[in-house]
Amino acid sequence: MSLQVMMQQLSGGMVTTVMIFVLTLVFSLPLGLLISFGRMSKNIVLRTLTKVYISIMRGTPLMLQLLVVYFGPYYIFGINISSAYRAYAVIIAFSINYAAYFAEIYRGGIESMPKGQYEAAKVLGYTKAQTFFKIILPQVIKRILPSVTNEVITLVKDTSLAFSIAYAEMFTIAKAIAASQKSMIPFVAAAIFYYVFNFIVAALMEHWEKKLSYYN
Amino acid sequence: MKLLEMNHVKKSFDGVEVLKDINLSVKEGEVVSIIGPSGSGKSTLLRCATLLETLDDGDLYYLGEAAAKSDGNHAVYAPNADLKKIERQFGLVFQNFNLFPHYSVIKNIMDAPISVQKRDKNEVRKEAEVLLEKMGLSDRANYYPCQLSGGQQQRVSIARALAMKPKILFFDEPTSALDPELTGEILKVITDLAKEKMTMVIVTHEMNFAKDVSDRMIFMDKGVIVEETTPEELFASTNQRTREFLGKYHMQNN
Numbered sequence: 001m002s003l004q005v006m007m008q009q010l011s012g013g014m015v016t017t018v019m020i021f022v023l024t025l026v027f028s029l030p031l032g033l034l035i036s037f038g039r040m041s042k043n044i045v046l047r048t049l050t051k052v053y054i055s056i057m058r059g060t061p062l063m064l065q066l067l068v069v070y071f072g073p074y075y076i077f078g079i080n081i082s083s084a085y086r087a088y089a090v091i092i093a094f095s096i097n098y099a100a101y102f103a104e105i106y107r108g109g110i111e112s113m114p115k116g117q118y119e120a121a122k123v124l125g126y127t128k129a130q131t132f133f134k135i136i137l138p139q140v141i142k143r144i145l146p147s148v149t150n151e152v153i154t155l156v157k158d159t160s161l162a163f164s165i166a167y168a169e170m171f172t173i174a175k176a177i178a179a180s181q182k183s184m185i186p187f188v189a190a191a192i193f194y195y196v197f198n199f200i201v202a203a204l205m206e207h208w209e210k211k212l213s214y215y216n
Numbered sequence: 217m218k219l220l221e222m223n224h225v226k227k228s229f230d231g232v233e234v235l236k237d238i239n240l241s242v243k244e245g246e247v248v249s250i251i252g253p254s255g256s257g258k259s260t261l262l263r264c265a266t267l268l269e270t271l272d273d274g275d276l277y278y279l280g281e282a283a284a285k286s287d288g289n290h291a292v293y294a295p296n297a298d299l300k301k302i303e304r305q306f307g308l309v310f311q312n313f314n315l316f317p318h319y320s321v322i323k324n325i326m327d328a329p330i331s332v333q334k335r336d337k338n339e340v341r342k343e344a345e346v347l348l349e350k351m352g353l354s355d356r357a358n359y360y361p362c363q364l365s366g367g368q369q370q371r372v373s374i375a376r377a378l379a380m381k382p383k384i385l386f387f388d389e390p391t392s393a394l395d396p397e398l399t400g401e402i403l404k405v406i407t408d409l410a411k412e413k414m415t416m417v418i419v420t421h422e423m424n425f426a427k428d429v430s431d432r433m434i435f436m437d438k439g440v441i442v443e444e445t446t447p448e449e450l451f452a453s454t455n456q457r458t459r460e461f462l463g464k465y466h467m468q469n470n
Binding site for chain 2: 123
């Protein structure tokens with residue numbers, strides 16, 4: 001196999017990896033916010049449920065969760081899974097796992113907001129939704145950005161776990177080529193790819209942080 | 217016309233009675249100061265009046281409309297829709313400003329009239345500019361709160377409250393977070409508002425200021441109103457507790 005063919009196959013995997021990354025963020029960031037509301041709810045049932053959910057998601061390996069989401073429908077319910085489900089399983093498992101982490105980050109940010117901001121908004125007549133989305137959330141985002149960056153960088157590397165259900169993302173392909181060609185080159189290429197990807201992610205997040213540093 | 221009326225107000229926190237049967241009414245154009253030692257319930261009274269705390273018992277009326285009415289044992293609040301309307305009658309200036317740090321000065325002032333009162337943006341902008349000029353902050357419109365001194369921030373927060381065109385404005389120790397110099401500039405703003413016949417209720421530790429600006433003064437201690445009278449009479453009071461509290465003030469001035 002020529003180097004060019006190798007790179008062509010790997011770059012197909014890169015696109016898939018980026019797709020897993022983007023879709024996971026698209027679903028887990030809003031889901032995490034909802035879960036954080038549940039976690040902070042006055043309703044004890046909802047609060048306990050979300051607490052248990054977060055505890056399980058954080059307390060068990062993501063690879064295991066991925067296997068459960070992928071094989072669960074067949075092993076537990078006897079549903080025949082289609083080949084397309086492999087991709088869905090990856091996105092579902094990653095999203096529900098990362099949502100749990102994001103929920104705790106949101107909660108930390110929301111609970112760190114001074115009471116005075118809510119009171120000022122209330123006296124000025126803002127509705128609860130306006131207060132949250134106009135006054136609280138923008139300030140929370142600024143506060144949690146460094147922690148979010150951490151999670152997002154971890155996510156870039158975690159996409160490689162999709163290999164455990166043989167989903168053809170970057171890492172799965174690199175490992176296959178390395179085995180068939182007895183070559184280290186695919187691993188080196190993969191390492192460079194993850195590093196550059198994270199370098200870009202970190203730079204973008206830093207840029208965003210700087211943009212928000214106009215106030216403190 | 218009574219703008220604000222509070223009858224037999226009671227409030228406890230964790231079994232500790234903070235307000236014990238308080239009556240307070242404020243007429244249009246009146247300036248009322250509330251003084252008293254820390255923990256006497258002054259701030260709690262203001263927070264009850266501005267719906268930041270709920271009364272345990274008692275009545276709360278704005279312009280004759282009930283926000284809360286006692287059923288004999290408990291305060292029963294009006295439906296939320298009515299409370300929203302009543303909220304428009306008053307404004308509150310906080311001790312630590314509570315400006316929105318991510319909004320510029322002008323946006324802090326304009327946002328609530330636009331997004332809460334749904335008023336025309338251009339009209340609101342014009343009014344906000346007039347208010348900023350009045351506060352001596354015309355050149356700070358596009359600054360952020362963190363770029364301003366405490367006194368400037370407090371003036372912005374007064375402008376923000378005034379932009380809502382409240383009928384009555386409450387001040388909760390508006391100068392307690394400021395040094396003496398900055399305190400002076402805030403007191404001047406409030407004095408100017410008093411001259412314009414703005415109805416105000418001011419919780420303060422600034423005795424000289426309270427004496428000068430108020431039509432009526434209230435001395436509170438341990439959750440009750442000890443005395444309620446004109447500044448002149450209060451400062452000449454023969455009540456022992458009042459004299460004790462004002463003793464320090466007298467000493468400073470003699």
